[in-house]
Amino acid sequence: MRLFIATLGTETNTFASFPTGLDSFQRGFWNEGDVGSVPGSPWAMPAQRWLTHATDLGWEVIQSLHAFAEPAGPTVRSAYETMRDRILADLAAAGPVDAVLMFLHGAMVADGYDDCEADFVTRMRAQVGKGTRIGLELDLHAHIDHRLLDVTDLIVFYKAYPHIDYAERADDLFALMRRTLAGEIEPVMALFDCKTMGLFPTTRKGPMPGFVADMFAAEGKDGILSLSLNHGFPWADVPHAGAKMLAVADRDPAIAARAAEDFGRRFYAVRAEATLPFTSLAEAITEAQRGGDKPLLLADTSDQTGGGAPGDTTHMLRALIEAGITNAVYGPLWDPLAVGICMSVGVGAKLKLRIGGKYEPYSGPSMDVDAEVLHLAPNTWQDQLSNERVPIGDVAVVRVNGIEVLLNTRRTGVFSPTMFTRHGIVLEGKQVIGLKNLFRHTDIFAPLVRGQLYVATPGACPPDWQSIPFKLIPRPMWPLDPDPLG
Numbered sequence: 001m002r003l004f005i006a007t008l009g010t011e012t013n014t015f016a017s018f019p020t021g022l023d024s025f026q027r028g029f030w031n032e033g034d035v036g037s038v039p040g041s042p043w044a045m046p047a048q049r050w051l052t053h054a055t056d057l058g059w060e061v062i063q064s065l066h067a068f069a070e071p072a073g074p075t076v077r078s079a080y081e082t083m084r085d086r087i088l089a090d091l092a093a094a095g096p097v098d099a100v101l102m103f104l105h106g107a108m109v110a111d112g113y114d115d116c117e118a119d120f121v122t123r124m125r126a127q128v129g130k131g132t133r134i135g136l137e138l139d140l141h142a143h144i145d146h147r148l149l150d151v152t153d154l155i156v157f158y159k160a161y162p163h164i165d166y167a168e169r170a171d172d173l174f175a176l177m178r179r180t181l182a183g184e185i186e187p188v189m190a191l192f193d194c195k196t197m198g199l200f201p202t203t204r205k206g207p208m209p210g211f212v213a214d215m216f217a218a219e220g221k222d223g224i225l226s227l228s229l230n231h232g233f234p235w236a237d238v239p240h241a242g243a244k245m246l247a248v249a250d251r252d253p254a255i256a257a258r259a260a261e262d263f264g265r266r267f268y269a270v271r272a273e274a275t276l277p278f279t280s281l282a283e284a285i286t287e288a289q290r291g292g293d294k295p296l297l298l299a300d301t302s303d304q305t306g307g308g309a310p311g312d313t314t315h316m317l318r319a320l321i322e323a324g325i326t327n328a329v330y331g332p333l334w335d336p337l338a339v340g341i342c343m344s345v346g347v348g349a350k351l352k353l354r355i356g357g358k359y360e361p362y363s364g365p366s367m368d369v370d371a372e373v374l375h376l377a378p379n380t381w382q383d384q385l386s387n388e389r390v391p392i393g394d395v396a397v398v399r400v401n402g403i404e405v406l407l408n409t410r411r412t413g414v415f416s417p418t419m420f421t422r423h424g425i426v427l428e429g430k431q432v433i434g435l436k437n438l439f440r441h442t443d444i445f446a447p448l449v450r451g452q453l454y455v456a457t458p459g460a461c462p463p464d465w466q467s468i469p470f471k472l473i474p475r476p477m478w479p480l481d482p483d484p485l486g
Helices: 022-027 045-056 077-094 116-128 166-181 208-218 253-269 281-290 315-322 336-345 442-448
Strands: 002-009 029-032 060-068 099-104 133-138 154-157 187-193 224-230 244-250 296-300 328-334 350-355 367-384 388-400 403-408 432-435 451-456
Touching: 002 045, 002 077, 022 029, 022 060, 022 077, 045 060, 045 099, 045 166, 060 077, 077 116, 099 116, 099 166, 116 133, 133 166, 154 166, 154 187, 154 224, 154 244, 166 224, 187 253, 208 224, 208 253, 224 253, 244 253, 281 296, 281 315, 281 451, 296 315, 315 328, 315 403, 315 432, 336 350, 336 367, 336 388, 336 403, 350 388, 442 451
Parallel strands: 002 060, 002 099, 099 133, 133 154, 296 432, 296 451, 328 403, 328 432
Antiparallel strands: 029 060, 187 244, 224 244, 350 367, 367 388, 388 403
């Protein structure tokens, strides 16, 4: 067998004002056809798993570009077309292949393209014809409709939010593709529109862990090959937005359609209970002032880079200082200029420093502070899962009004406590841990804190859906409309 593999993705916040250029991909994850040579990471792992599995089977693997950018505003048209056309050219140069496996995001929007994935795979299908099988792994915060299903043989989404199962879902996709190429199965797909938007964690208390378990339990039975809930990405105004349920069956479209509707309506029935709860900034600060035996974790959800925000607002930090909370840690605050200044003066220096609020209108006001440089680290990282590293750029830790603030040069969220502990910050004994994240930190930080609040701070990713100026999303859509499915 001849297998072609590639990676291309970013998650587009269409309300963010700063675009995603080619440099954003090159500074993010960029590998030109040798993905097995790079350290494991969330962006490299799917293709690495396919490479390993195919090599073990004696298949010939042809690699192309592997590229991922941190979420931001719409991708520059020329950047998207350059990467798309590079992969398509590599595929043409490879000659006939039996299958293509690609890791895409599913919520990539570029100038002139409201669905980059559908555009990309439609062109790929026209190029390779009907004989080549195409399989995709997608992030569950995607947008999808039948344009993509019509040109793809297999699609598997992550099942977990936070995203901790990208490697396992890559394994699932490869296994289904292997069985398809062997003639054991003939996959058919169906999609059910849940007419819902929001954020639905799968690892906390509530109905979603059981829903995911039910999906796993149904796979491999009664003709069902795979089930995926596409949660949708709520900070994108596109015509195909919203949660959708995908079912893959063996040969029988009716089985796929029934499974998609069955599980889609099950999700719809629990959507309100499954939604991530948010707390106002004022309420969060009041709770933080009470203190406790462990730190209180405050997630600065509206300025988290995983949703396309810049990662440099100072609203929460300012509120902590104004409330007189001094025994705290806050970060990462994305500020390459401030990090450079700290690097130039060195550890131990005390200086007046302007931090945050620099990049775009959502960044809000910067802060002028008296800072002491505590720690510097060039080109550093945080750990992810058990064997992966997530680069975070250069780091400067400064003390501001008693609060240890981690500044860095690479937009990123918090994947593990090592974001702080690798850089001289002790979390135990703090009154507050403030971090720029939405949910991915929740499970791993739980043993360290007395509680966690998801704080509705000002920013580019507000959780007040009614306040977002949607124009293109399909209506009706819950929670903008009360009961779209009746």
